Amino acid sequence: MSQTETPRRPIIELDRVEKHYGDVAALAGVSAEIREGEFFSLLGPSGCGKTTLLRLIGGFIEPTRGAVSIDGKPMTGVPANHRPTNMVFQSYAIFPHLNVFENVAYGLKKQRLDRAEMRKRVEDALAMVDLAGYGARPSHALSGGQQQRVALARALVMRPRVLLLDEPLSALDKKLREQMEVELRHLQRHVGITFLLVTHDQEEALIMSDRIAVMFEGRIAQLASPEELYRRPVSRRVASFIGVMNFLDARLTGEAGDSLSLDVAALGRLEVPRDQAPGGVNGGQVSVGIRPEMLTILFSDADRAEREIEGEVVDVNYYGDMTYYEVRLPGAGTPATISMRNTAGRRILREGTTARVGWSPASLVVLD
Amino acid sequence: MNERGASGWLKGYAVGYLAFLYGPVLLLPILAFNDSAVVNFPFRGITTRWFGQLWETPALHQAVVNSLYVGLSSAVIATILGICAARASARFKFPAKRGIMGFIMLPLVLPEIIVAVALLVMLMQFGLDLGLWAVILGHVLLCTPFSIAILTSAFLNLDRSLEEASLDLGETRLGTFFRVTLPLVAPGIISSLLISFTISFDEFIIAFFLTATEPTLPVYIWSQLRFTSRLPSVVALGCLLLVMSLVLLCAAEYFRRRAMRRAGPASATGGYL
Numbered sequence: 311m312s313q314t315e316t317p318r319r320p321i322i323e324l325d326r327v328e329k330h331y332g333d334v335a336a337l338a339g340v341s342a343e344i345r346e347g348e349f350f351s352l353l354g355p356s357g358c359g360k361t362t363l364l365r366l367i368g369g370f371i372e373p374t375r376g377a378v379s380i381d382g383k384p385m386t387g388v389p390a391n392h393r394p395t396n397m398v399f400q401s402y403a404i405f406p407h408l409n410v411f412e413n414v415a416y417g418l419k420k421q422r423l424d425r426a427e428m429r430k431r432v433e434d435a436l437a438m439v440d441l442a443g444y445g446a447r448p449s450h451a452l453s454g455g456q457q458q459r460v461a462l463a464r465a466l467v468m469r470p471r472v473l474l475l476d477e478p479l480s481a482l483d484k485k486l487r488e489q490m491e492v493e494l495r496h497l498q499r500h501v502g503i504t505f506l507l508v509t510h511d512q513e514e515a516l517i518m519s520d521r522i523a524v525m526f527e528g529r530i531a532q533l534a535s536p537e538e539l540y541r542r543p544v545s546r547r548v549a550s551f552i553g554v555m556n557f558l559d560a561r562l563t564g565e566a567g568d569s570l571s572l573d574v575a576a577l578g579r580l581e582v583p584r585d586q587a588p589g590g591v592n593g594g595q596v597s598v599g600i601r602p603e604m605l606t607i608l609f610s611d612a613d614r615a616e617r618e619i620e621g622e623v624v625d626v627n628y629y630g631d632m633t634y635y636e637v638r639l640p641g642a643g644t645p646a647t648i649s650m651r652n653t654a655g656r657r658i659l660r661e662g663t664t665a666r667v668g669w670s671p672a673s674l675v676v677l678d
Numbered sequence: 679m680n681e682r683g684a685s686g687w688l689k690g691y692a693v694g695y696l697a698f699l700y701g702p703v704l705l706l707p708i709l710a711f712n713d714s715a716v717v718n719f720p721f722r723g724i725t726t727r728w729f730g731q732l733w734e735t736p737a738l739h740q741a742v743v744n745s746l747y748v749g750l751s752s753a754v755i756a757t758i759l760g761i762c763a764a765r766a767s768a769r770f771k772f773p774a775k776r777g778i779m780g781f782i783m784l785p786l787v788l789p790e791i792i793v794a795v796a797l798l799v800m801l802m803q804f805g806l807d808l809g810l811w812a813v814i815l816g817h818v819l820l821c822t823p824f825s826i827a828i829l830t831s832a833f834l835n836l837d838r839s840l841e842e843a844s845l846d847l848g849e850t851r852l853g854t855f856f857r858v859t860l861p862l863v864a865p866g867i868i869s870s871l872l873i874s875f876t877i878s879f880d881e882f883i884i885a886f887f888l889t890a891t892e893p894t895l896p897v898y899i900w901s902q903l904r905f906t907s908r909l910p911s912v913v914a915l916g917c918l919l920l921v922m923s924l925v926l927l928c929a930a931e932y933f934r935r936r937a938m939r940r941a942g943p944a945s946a947t948g949g950y951l
Binding site for chain 1: 837839840842843844845846847848849850853857858861862
């Protein structure tokens with residue numbers, strides 16, 4: 311991916327940030343730069359420190375070590391009410407004793423705007439989240455989706471440098487969540503404000519983000535674009551956290567210049583360029599990963615692939631648009647998952663069938 | 679015994695129980711209008727004389743004023759102390775928190791007479807003059823645990839992220855307390871004020887020990903019971919107090935429900951009763 315756009319300047323800089331609670335390190339040294347105007351996600355399982363990091367940037371907690379700076383200014387000792395960030399809380403935190411208008415106007419009251427100006431800004435913010443005309447509604451009469459929009463409007467009306475979003479979609483049902491994923495993305499493009507999202511949902515992160523930091527145990531395991539993260543994960547752990555990945559045991563048999571020679575279970579001997587091992591290799595035993603959609607079942611004799619092996623279908627899971635096959639490859643431990651789109655006329659294989667499976671060395675990723 | 683019989687018994691028990699609870703109280707207004715110098719049956723006629731007599735007793739008025747003064751002061755002070763303690767215990771972790779909270783709550787189960795005697799002895803030791811301020815001191819001690827108990831549940835029900843959201847939107851900690859925290863725990867505060875006032879208003883032992891020459895209403899009523907001729911007017915007074923507490927209770931319940939409607943079910947802090 312060679313993009314010619316000029317690199318945007320960092321809006322948030324994290325310098326070896328640590329946060330300890332007693333003996334437990336919630337954050338064990340995080341350094342990263344979040345660029346102006348990007349949609350950045352912190353992705354990880356619960357307890358990985360992503361929410362701690364977000365709250366640290368928002369000013370609700372102070373780091374034990376390290377420094378956070380926003381817009382070039384160090385934030386040490388600066389409380390939440392003096393930071394150029396605003397947060398959409400997981401629970402939305404809509405003030406129950408105020409109506410929609412008063413909720414959105416809450417932060418503006420401190421800015422001593424005149425009435426007309428304030429009214430206009432609140433109404434613009436409400437219109438931006440499709441809640442025009444809802445101002446007089448009491449906040450407890452709102453649905454979950456509407457509460458979230460109010461929370462968004464209330465934060466955006468402050469014109470923050472960075473908008474922090476703490477698992478904003480986790481309380482919504484699936485349909486609404488998918489709709490909001492797209493809307494949030496559009497909203498971010500429209501307002502041009504840097505969005506920093508915390509989520510444990512990899513799909514959510516992939517759909518919305520420009521860049522994603524995957525976190526485990528208080529550290530960033532990988533920071534990359536969604537595409538790179540999916541195609542070139544640096545570790546088995548990242549690979550299995552983002553989508554589904556088949557792992558095959560392999561042995562590194564040689565390194566020559568820019569290429570690696572491998573002996574892979576089921577797939578045999580092959581050579582791949584070194585950039586297919588983004589996490590580096592230490593020799594000896596390694597793993598080779600391949601995504602379910604990178605393996606192809608060859609239905610007719612006329613179908614050809616760069617490389618082919620045979621396997622036995624041991625399980626079939628039909629999803630409507632897709633079928634997921636579990637195929638036992640000779641020499642591989644666990645069956646490999648293969649996903650096939652159910653295109654017109656394509657039949658569904660039964661369990662016990664022997665299938666020809668096509669693959670390509672270019673779609674492998676070598677993991678330590 | 680069949681089901682019908684059992685439910686008949688239960689009904690009888692329920693009616694008997696309620697009669698025992700409220701019978702004497704309901705008798706009060708009836709007796710208050712009885713045209714007889716001694717409190718008894720049968721009725722000799724209807725009169726409002728006893729109420730008139732209340733109107734013409736300055737000592738009683740002074741006692742009412744004293745009680746209102748003590749009750750309001752105790753309620754306000756106990757509730758302010760309660761807000762501080764409840765907020766701290768609901769929000770923060772600090773060393774020996776359980777022990778400290780336990781000591782604050784102790785007067786809840788301590789016999790009043792012990793508190794009263796202890797206070798009396800201590801104030802005498804310091805050579806301080808007794809008076810209404812001493813009664814207020816004792817009543818604050820008595821009311822604060824109730825206030826804390828009520829307010830702790832109100833503060834615990836408060837979603838912490840609401841206060842964080844306020845800070846996040848540029849409000850200071852103090853401003854957040856006044857714009858978010860207080861309005862949301864207001865039902866609890868009203869509740870605490872009301873209960874503290876009620877406890878103080880009808881408290882006798884501490885008031886009896888610590889007032890010098892300024893009796894509160896319960897102390898005044900007790901002093902009147904020694905004179906048979908005063909009894910009917912004491913009954914009339916009890917009748918007025920009954921009406922007053924009913925009005926107070928209804929008002930409080932009305933405010934609580936209104937607050938609940940405004941705040942939504944999430945911040946309900948429970949009724950007074």
